[in-house]
Amino acid sequence: MDPRPALNTDPHEVGARLRRMRQARGISLSELARRAGIGKATLSGVENGSRNPTLETLWAITAQLGVPLAAVLDPPADPLQVYGKAAEATLLQVFDEGPVTFELYRLRVRPGITQRSPGHHAGVTEHITVFSGTLCAGPAQRPLTAGPGEFIKWTADSEHIYTTMGEEEVHATLLMRYPLVDGV
């Protein structure tokens, strides 16, 4: 089926994501096509990856699903990756909530290595929510552990570490909370 070796953004991935989103919402293909004002044939083809949708078509679909178009594209070929080779954090979003700023990262920690991070500014806190694997993180001298569905929170103004418990790679979200220090 694949005439060429897996293009970066391949239609199958996009289609699969669309189909999953549609099914998660309990809408039939016909119904979604009707609401989006496109042909069933088109939607079927897009979901199966056998078509290469135009921007307009893709917009019509995602708009009806109520998601931004970017949500169905390949997850960020994200330029911003901090930390070292044990832990990798990609910045997803920045929120400015008046006096504080939140930075939301997706965090992956590889097993077997301990990642150290120097302290940040005073008042900075980190919240980590684990969704797979078991993470050990926090202040270097007093780290905490969390399994799937659990979270860790600490003030990040001293050196802290990230490591895994066990051999499984850890997937988590990391939320950094920066209080606004006058001016900045």
Added chain:
Amino acid sequence: MDPRPALNTDPHEVGARLRRMRQARGISLSELARRAGIGKATLSGVENGSRNPTLETLWAITAQLGVPLAAVLDPPADPLQVYGKAAEATLLQVFDEGPVTFELYRLRVRPGITQRSPGHHAGVTEHITVFSGTLCAGPAQRPLTAGPGEFIKWTADSEHIYTTMGEEEVHATLLMRYPLVDGV
């Protein structure tokens, strides 16, 4: 039928962004088209907004510019607002982690109103991490509460609610976990 909702993803806007990015890099239209392996006519049309590019074409262009595809779409705020007027969820990112899909939302809940949400498909779970305020959420008949830094998790296959405890607006992240529904 549908009063056409002012096309958010306007080809002219997309084209203008592409042109600006290209010019910022000091590359000519011909040169970019050559590198991206597309026709000059195509790139010209896309930049002028007179064409409706396919995903493949758009990918070829953005890849050569070294930016994620999402960068040329309506950039900052493309807020999906699900739920009602008490709770507002903005989809930030979709992760495909093998057999499951995660959708990460930013959640805001206004005080004083209770938001109800119908059940999702079987196996869907919701994880909420609260940053500020105190949230009461979960299955309608057995909701849970969480304050700043705390965490709520439940299976979302029955009706569930979101409301605040107290007068403060609640800020949180919502992680929806969708198990893979059959085939793909």
Added chain:
DNA sequence: CGCTACCGTTCCGTTTATGGAACGCCTCCG
């Protein structure tokens, strides 16, 4: 049973995005 109502896929004529080859326009030399 047939009849209806959906579902998702496939067929097919129409529409349109595509890229090669013009085009007109510049600037840079010989």
Added chain:
DNA sequence: CGGAGGCGTTCCATAAACGGAACGGTAGCG
């Protein structure tokens, strides 16, 4: 000067995305 080589746009045959109308499959129901 004229010619060469760059630019961005336009022309046009071809390929492909589009939607309407089939199709087979699966309930529900009298």
